[in-house]
Amino acid sequence: MSAVAxxxxxxxxxxxxxxxxxxxxxxxxxxxxxxxxxxxxxFIGGIMALIxxxxxxxxxxxxxxxxFFLSMTTMHALVMIFxxxxxxxxxxxxxxxxxxxxxxDMALPRMNNWSFWILPFxxxxxxxxLFMDGGAPAAGWTMYAPLVLQTGAAFPFLVFSIHxxxxxxxxxxxxxxxxxxxxxxxxxxxxxxxxxxxxxLITAYLLIAVMPVLAGAVTMLLTDKYFGTSFFNAAGGGDPxxxxxVFWFFGHPEVYILILPSFGxxxxxxxxxxxxxxxxxxxxxxxxxxxxxxxxxxxxHHMFTVGMPLAGLLFFMFATMLIxxxxxxxxxxxxxxxxxxxxxxxTPMLFAIAFIVLFTIGGFSGLMLAIVPADFQYQxxxxxxxxxxxxxxxxxxxxxxxxxxYWLPKWTGHMYNERLGKWHFWLTTIFVNLTFFPMHFxxxxxxxxxxxxxxxxxxxxxxxxxxxxxxxxxxxxxxxxIVVQTIRGGEKATAQVWxxxxxxxxxxxxxxxxxxxxxAPEVK
Amino acid sequence: xxxLVNSHERKRLxxxxxxxxxxxxxxxxxxxxxxxxxxxxxxxxxxxxxxxxRMAVQDVEAQEIDExxxxxxQFVANLNQSMHWEFQPADTELRVHPGRLYTTSFYAxxxxxxxxxxxxxxxxxxxxxxxHFKKTECFCFRRQAFEAGEGRDMPVRFMVDTKLPxxxxxxxxxxxxxxVTETAALQ
Numbered sequence: 164m165s166a167v168a169x170x171x172x173x174x175x176x177x178x179x180x181x182x183x184x185x186x187x188x189x190x191x192x193x194x195x196x197x198x199x200x201x202x203x204x205x206f207i208g209g210i211m212a213l214i215x216x217x218x219x220x221x222x223x224x225x226x227x228x229x230x231f232f233l234s235m236t237t238m239h240a241l242v243m244i245f246x247x248x249x250x251x252x253x254x255x256x257x258x259x260x261x262x263x264x265x266x267x268d269m270a271l272p273r274m275n276n277w278s279f280w281i282l283p284f285x286x287x288x289x290x291x292x293l294f295m296d297g298g299a300p301a302a303g304w305t306m307y308a309p310l311v312l313q314t315g316a317a318f319p320f321l322v323f324s325i326h327x328x329x330x331x332x333x334x335x336x337x338x339x340x341x342x343x344x345x346x347x348x349x350x351x352x353x354x355x356x357x358x359x360x361x362x363x364l365i366t367a368y369l370l371i372a373v374m375p376v377l378a379g380a381v382t383m384l385l386t387d388k389y390f391g392t393s394f395f396n397a398a399g400g401g402d403p404x405x406x407x408x409v410f411w412f413f414g415h416p417e418v419y420i421l422i423l424p425s426f427g428x429x430x431x432x433x434x435x436x437x438x439x440x441x442x443x444x445x446x447x448x449x450x451x452x453x454x455x456x457x458x459x460x461x462x463x464h465h466m467f468t469v470g471m472p473l474a475g476l477l478f479f480m481f482a483t484m485l486i487x488x489x490x491x492x493x494x495x496x497x498x499x500x501x502x503x504x505x506x507x508x509x510t511p512m513l514f515a516i517a518f519i520v521l522f523t524i525g526g527f528s529g530l531m532l533a534i535v536p537a538d539f540q541y542q543x544x545x546x547x548x549x550x551x552x553x554x555x556x557x558x559x560x561x562x563x564x565x566x567x568x569y570w571l572p573k574w575t576g577h578m579y580n581e582r583l584g585k586w587h588f589w590l591t592t593i594f595v596n597l598t599f600f601p602m603h604f605x606x607x608x609x610x611x612x613x614x615x616x617x618x619x620x621x622x623x624x625x626x627x628x629x630x631x632x633x634x635x636x637x638x639x640x641x642x643x644x645i646v647v648q649t650i651r652g653g654e655k656a657t658a659q660v661w662x663x664x665x666x667x668x669x670x671x672x673x674x675x676x677x678x679x680x681x682x683a684p685e686v687k
Numbered sequence: 688x689x690x691l692v693n694s695h696e697r698k699r700l701x702x703x704x705x706x707x708x709x710x711x712x713x714x715x716x717x718x719x720x721x722x723x724x725x726x727x728x729x730x731x732x733x734x735x736x737x738x739x740x741r742m743a744v745q746d747v748e749a750q751e752i753d754e755x756x757x758x759x760x761q762f763v764a765n766l767n768q769s770m771h772w773e774f775q776p777a778d779t780e781l782r783v784h785p786g787r788l789y790t791t792s793f794y795a796x797x798x799x800x801x802x803x804x805x806x807x808x809x810x811x812x813x814x815x816x817x818x819h820f821k822k823t824e825c826f827c828f829r830r831q832a833f834e835a836g837e838g839r840d841m842p843v844r845f846m847v848d849t850k851l852p853x854x855x856x857x858x859x860x861x862x863x864x865x866x867v868t869e870t871a872a873l874q
Contacts, residue, residue: 270701271701271705333712337705337708337709337712340708341704341705341708345697345700345701345704346697371708371711371712371715372711372715373715374712375712375713375715375716375718375719376715376716376718376719377719378716378719379717379718379719379720380719383719383720383723391870393870394723396870397767397808397863397865398767398806398808398865398866398870399806399867399870400808400828402726405722405723405726408722408726409719412719412722413719470814
């Protein structure tokens with residue numbers, strides 16, 4: 164790729180600013196849009212979390228009324244799941260998959276534009292409910308019937324925004340599968356693909372399998388409320404517990420949709436900074452596939468307390484625990500990759516190591532929750548909150564941050580400020596633990612979740628959590644500063660960027676040309 | 688993908704794959720709805736969820752009466768939300784022999800000043816007994832229209848199966864009356 168050809172491509176492909184971003188079909192532009200949306204929603208969802216934490220700083224009701232508090236917990240979850248983590252990883256997929264498999268662009272570029280531009284509408288619709296009569300949805304992101312049917316004017320907006328988010332994810336997933344299966348460079352067999360590509364292939368299959376089920380579930384809620392059906396209405400012979408089954412049939416694979424791409428990111432970063440190939444590549448692929456398969460047969464562990472026969476409880480308990488085996492294989496492989504490697508600790512590696520340690524803590528509390536008699540005790544307490552925040556914040560979010568630091572020099576052509584990056588890492592990691600670790604203790608002691616008030620004995624831990632949450636939130640401003648600074652300039656990055664980096668994306672110049680590989684590279 | 692320079696060829700490959708994936712999406716959307724009948728079938732087969740067993744009259748007559756065993760059946764009547772009705776069982780409990788058919792009734796009266804439609808949903812506890820609690824006549828699930836001030840007795844004919852597991856001595860049959868005046872008009 165000569166510099167001249169590169170410049171020509173720029174001239175041809177960059178119309179006016181608005182036209183470029185609105186009509187773009189370029190995988191890098193769309194990836195960038197996804198990542199900015201994700202960052203914006205991260206702060207919106209973060210402000211909601213801080214409202215929750217402010218109210219919980221002290222027992223009693225201080226700042227917001229309980230209905231609004233519940234709106235905040237509900238919207239925080241919806242925004243963070245559908246607006247931050249999912250678009251964040253789709254952004255990474257857009258940027259990286261074509262470069263990693265030696266393709267010029269995504270397989271279906273126009274559809275790619277659609278799958279992104281649906282999202283701002285979906286979130287405008289969701290966030291507009293904050294200003295509606297009856298307030299934003301407040302029945303929890305799980306939208307359990309019949310409680311969610313009491314939502315006011317916001318209800319149809321909630322349902323349709325979920326439909327749009329689902330549509331966007333399905334289109335994105337189809338595009339990713341088509342790209343990976345049909346666009347690989349000659350010689351790039353499936354078992355030579357980078358793990359990030361593998362984990363995304365499997366995630367995309369999970370998405371097309373379960374997002375339609377969620378769409379069906381919320382459609383049933385809609386017809387129950389407005390068209391007199393009785394799917395979940397006991398008066399008509401329906402059953403509210405059925406909603407929980409349909410929802411969690413989507414919901415459990417969804418949590419792996421949120422985490423599998425992180426496994427891909429960590430599997431890319433650890434070998435680079437250990438300067439060793441990934442330990443156990445094939446076992447990583449099979450472990451990912453096993454986790455995806457198992458995710459379909461464990462959903463009822465979210466609802467152990469609804470009243471299930473012993474056989475059901477035992478089946479779902481053991482199936483859930485079985486997931487620890489492939490997950491353990493992954494953690495073992497990452498540790499084995501670092502073993503006796505020439506380790507250096509640049510910011511992406513720091514985030515990756517923190518991911519391995521802290522995600523594992525979240526995995527362990529998940530195992531505790533899988534034990535039926537223990538779950539009867541933990542159900543709906545802050546222990547559950549601690550568990551899923553450990554797997555999602557120092558899990559998925561840390562992986563996203565690690566990925567940004569790792570590939571930002573490739574994307575922008577500039578090195579980020581390493582000193583500030585390390586500051587960001589340490590502040591984030593300390594505050595994340597300050598926020599979420601004490602939740603284990605108050606949860607075990609019986610503090611229920613989704614309630615704006617609590618018993619006096621939980622005060623100290625809640626104060627610590629609130630301080631941690633504000634520290635975590637403010638530290639992310641540093642992240643924005645570092646990213647903007649890197650985009651604007653800085654030390655020029657080489658094509659390879661990291662001396663231990665392997666893979667096709669590092670053979671392209673930094674920043675890469677507008678169309679990644681116009682002639683397919685040969686993979687040996 | 689090896690040697691795929693021909694863009695026409697690639698388009699065909701994409702189209703085929705998209706068609707397949709699209710089918711998966713449509714199929715899974717349908718599966719979400721299919722879970723509704725599947726769930727009911729599963730509950731009927733296992734007797735989970737307090738759904739009672741169904742039985743034709745001739746099956747009832749074919750049962751042998753187990754005089755040696757006595758089971759207490761309790762009756763509970765509930766009204767949903769702010770439904771201004773009177774609703775109560777004629778007997779609060781009966782001591783029954785498995786295999787014999789019994790009749791009891793529930794009395795309901797519409798105390799509201801306007802016509803209403805109600806619908807009663809039964810539930811049997813404990814869950815293990817639900818499959819073995821058979822009703823040949825029941826006012827449940829059907830819409831019950833009551834004029835303002837109207838009251839009437841509604842019979843329930845039931846039998847406890849002789850195959851009721853050992854150790855179950857008490858069974859509770861609970862009815863909850865729901866106000867479906869508005870939703871009935873919608874349908």
